[in-house]
Amino acid sequence: MENETKVMSVRDAIILAMSEEMRRDENVFLMGEDVGIFGGDFGTSVGMLQEFGKERVRDTPISENAISGCAIGAAMTGLRPIVDVTFMDFIVYMMDNIVNQAAKTRYMFGGKGQVPVVFRCAAGSGVGAAAQHSQSLEAWFTHIPGLKVVAPGTPADVKGILKSAIRDNNTVIFLEYKAQFNMKGEVPLDPEFTIPLGKAELKREGKDVTVVTYGRMLERVLQAADQVREAEGVSVEVVDLRTLMPLDKEAILNSVKKTGRVLLVNDAHKTGGFIGEIAATIAESDAFDYLDGRILRLAAEDVPVPYNAKLEAAMLPSVERIKKYILKLVNKR
């Protein structure tokens, strides 16, 4: 099993990661709306009720505040809940529990207690569900000391990062993308396969331009990188953050120092998004002195996500636009 892999979807990688951790540690359990017989709004717990029973695959009332609060209290007293938030937009009702309680409890208590909860959030647009069902709100949480935030972009990373998040003794906001539950890739089957939080990965090595990204946009960035390398001979280094908090600044800065050119890409609204923080981090660091040009950003437009499928799609960075920006950086266009 140790080196075996299997091609599977992000959805199945999530189910596998949770199931393995629930087998490994009886304190781990899943709770949320319709996680049981329904198998989760996005099918991310199909079959788990059958294996683990309804105590550990726990359907809840439609009560996001109670769900999050209950998870935190359970975590403070020895359990390790995973919460299926379903659409990330519904996290609005969990803000007190996540921000004022989970993130601060240990600090306010002078280092006592811990709150190991994973909040799994289906982020982003792409399913024609309009403005209240399409947000990527990671920037709210990266701003709050005491929270970890992760957003893996491949099935393997999803598995490895989710397992680490479940094992972590802190509250972790885990982004999964509703548009990518069916995305497939090789996933290690070893139940001890994990990916440490806080470590970015160079998904491509390159020397001309650095593109920093995470989560949903990784797929497009990789396509764009491969295409410009092929078509224009531009060598793009792709830094996949995977974890936003704690941020792997070193990986970012090293790459920028190497290439001198940087593009930042994510799928949240541009203004106030997390890539702004990355831009600022670069601009205040010694990597600034290596920059050959502006720090460019490509993100979702600053408009509520529209319903119409074409408009919805147009609000996101496309592969074409990512390529254009890469070429702009190397002055090819």
Add this chain to the structure above:
Amino acid sequence: MENETKVMSVRDAIILAMSEEMRRDENVFLMGEDVGIFGGDFGTSVGMLQEFGKERVRDTPISENAISGCAIGAAMTGLRPIVDVTFMDFIVYMMDNIVNQAAKTRYMFGGKGQVPVVFRCAAGSGVGAAAQHSQSLEAWFTHIPGLKVVAPGTPADVKGILKSAIRDNNTVIFLEYKAQFNMKGEVPLDPEFTIPLGKAELKREGKDVTVVTYGRMLERVLQAADQVREAEGVSVEVVDLRTLMPLDKEAILNSVKKTGRVLLVNDAHKTGGFIGEIAATIAESDAFDYLDGRILRLAAEDVPVPYNAKLEAAMLPSVERIKKYILKLVNKR
């Protein structure tokens, strides 16, 4: 009255602005916890119950969700509520109404309806109330298309901006600082005095360094600017944003192009704070080409606000540190 001014506190400027607008427009009213006989948790509605009665200075149950929802529904149907959120930290319970409803309603309805509510939030640390009562959370709202966000830093600006916010037909998040309710300054008495949203003001003109700031930190930035000018002959231009959204990019970029050096200062946690967005805005613009050095940031430390007064104070940029950073930019230290 037209050109008359009076020295008054921020608290009194708030009361004056609200009272003038309530006299002017019978649709304007104030609601929140203990705004009536108590006069507001911070005394920002003292005397208003007496003038306007309890229909229009409306004490509520401790129900932040209902308060915000009620305000929005009232606004959609013709009233113009001002909500006293009291501690900004409690806005966690208003997130659905502000983010999923108020910000998006007009857009989702294809341009129909409007939601003119002002949410007045007592932000920041400084009263020894610890981590759950000391946050400046403006970055959550600047990230959401459809909201306006303001943070004036002088009594006169507080009056003028608050009045414009009340007259605006959109939802406005208004930051006031619990540490500065007693701060005094000249305030115009003209009931038609307003300050347009979206316009920064150069609080100092200068040529060596630009400091961009807003809200609570303006006071310290001005002190630092005056002191380095006096002591070191460094000419600092202070760009006071006052409005964060819509952002006056032009004012920022023009100043940066003029000085080539820029420091950003606010009182929110550094990581993911709004000044990161400003840094990114500069770094992706043509002003980048004028930069003589890194874009520096000074903000609150990335730790939950501690209770102990000395620690609490040390988490914020001090005048000394602002000066140090300014001097660093001009290579004086």
Add this chain to the structure above:
Amino acid sequence: MAKSKKSTAKQEIPKEKLLHMYKLMCDIRNFDEKVNYMVKRGQVPGMTHFSVGEEAANVGAIAALSKGDLITSNHRGHGQAIAMEIGLNEMMAEIMGKATGTCKGKGGSMHIADLDKGNLGANGIVGGGMGMAIGAALTQQMKKTGKIVMCCFGDGAVNEGTFHETMNMASVWKLPVIFYSINNFYGISTPISSVINVDYNYQRACAYGIPGHFIEDGNDLPAVYDKFVELVDYVRSGNGPVLVESLTYRWHGHSTSDPGKYRTKQEVDEWKKKDPIVKYKNYLIENNQATEEELDEIDRKSMEAIEESVKFAMESPEPTLESAFEDIFAD
């Protein structure tokens, strides 16, 4: 469980209104069945939730309102929108994401609204319309308009904190609002009986010192209408809010995709036998208010109107890219 009882109507209702209600029920049924048909063929771009089976619960309630009264609605808002007499062409165009849609193609099924007609909007957030509802009611109270607000939601929504806060605020301020829980027994896959510890949602009125009302057969249009006439009168008279619940059933899955494992075919079939439209049709015929032919003609015209709306929607242009950047802020 609701037992099938004989329909009753205490009110004297003019024939025109009786038939109009029938028409609205047909419109809802035909509209949603048509949309469902198109969803299955991939002709509808986004998420939709159908009101099929719940026609009486929607039409009977809203028919008791007067012009100028307001409603807030939820994700399952088609039935309420149609009962509020929204333009069907525009609504169909909206669901197909067209520029001519109610929301210019930017809102979709979950955000159908018509402020002019008093529909403050469907809502994608469970409980999301409750705050709006009490605020709209506050406006009516402060401006003394004599209008009232009806806040429509499902059964599962009663477990959101906003239900509690808004019910309480409305009760304390005696706001003119009817809280209406349309109980179709499930929130997605979750039986309401498994997530509340009382028998019915209306019983929660006790916590707010307000009347709780129960419509055991929410598929019986005259029963729903009668009860709402009573409640509208009570609320309009300044007595403060009420909570009312009706039992009904959704024939289709929760949303566009739903494996439906959580309920048996038998259960669904039994409810289909209690078809609210058939029931009302029989009532009208038995009470000599209309002939079968008249009613079939209404249904036929309704079908035509729906087909017309599809044509309108199909022929309508897609919204322009620029339009995505409009309508964010009011002037």
Add this chain to the structure above:
Amino acid sequence: MAKSKKSTAKQEIPKEKLLHMYKLMCDIRNFDEKVNYMVKRGQVPGMTHFSVGEEAANVGAIAALSKGDLITSNHRGHGQAIAMEIGLNEMMAEIMGKATGTCKGKGGSMHIADLDKGNLGANGIVGGGMGMAIGAALTQQMKKTGKIVMCCFGDGAVNEGTFHETMNMASVWKLPVIFYSINNFYGISTPISSVINVDYNYQRACAYGIPGHFIEDGNDLPAVYDKFVELVDYVRSGNGPVLVESLTYRWHGHSTSDPGKYRTKQEVDEWKKKDPIVKYKNYLIENNQATEEELDEIDRKSMEAIEESVKFAMESPEPTLESAFEDIFAD
């Protein structure tokens, strides 16, 4: 309003426990009066809320718990913390912001916690402890520990949505938790009677199908204790949650600064006449459980302990600047 009645105790309580409860009441009174004294002199750096006047409501309830049981508390948490036997030295040091404090000077009055002793913490957010309480109760249920949780809050807190959601979830899952509303008639300046539309908070139990209990004289320690012994037994036996409310009064302002215009001096004075400590003292003497001298000696020792705690706190070092950057994440 609570009428002053003669104290009663149904339980046979050992003398040692009776006197220990008296000690705890004295500790609360003396501790908070001392802090208040220091606040007035600017010796306390932050916001505090006092439990003076509410000693019986706190001690009587918590004394009915067993070792291993848990509580969550709120901003007015001093009384509960002391009743849970927190170290007074550390608590005083915390309120003075010292490194030796319960929270190393980083939490302050509103965040006193002692996880080892079962106090999951005071909380600065009204309703903030309710979710934690049901979660802690879920742990007890899932791990079958036989322990229970008591969730303490005020009167005004019942209007937060979290009250509704957590009460409902606890009732549906039959979690072992006592929801305890300590009604001191005001939330800051707002009379509870003006923000609920029932007479008392405990009546809201009806919405969750669980028992609601009322302690009319929350200043009567034996009455409070008796009721809680009954409730603890009920909840520990696996019957699910209860809601209980006691009437009491806070003698001081809401918080460190409070003009207090919302209540009359007469009202405050009347409540001071119903002093829970005096009442309990008389009870103990009348029932020959203790002599006045014994009780005065307990009070004197309590005072000494408080003075000792102040000395400890005063002599304790300020936290280091570096400590502000510690304790954010667990390993």
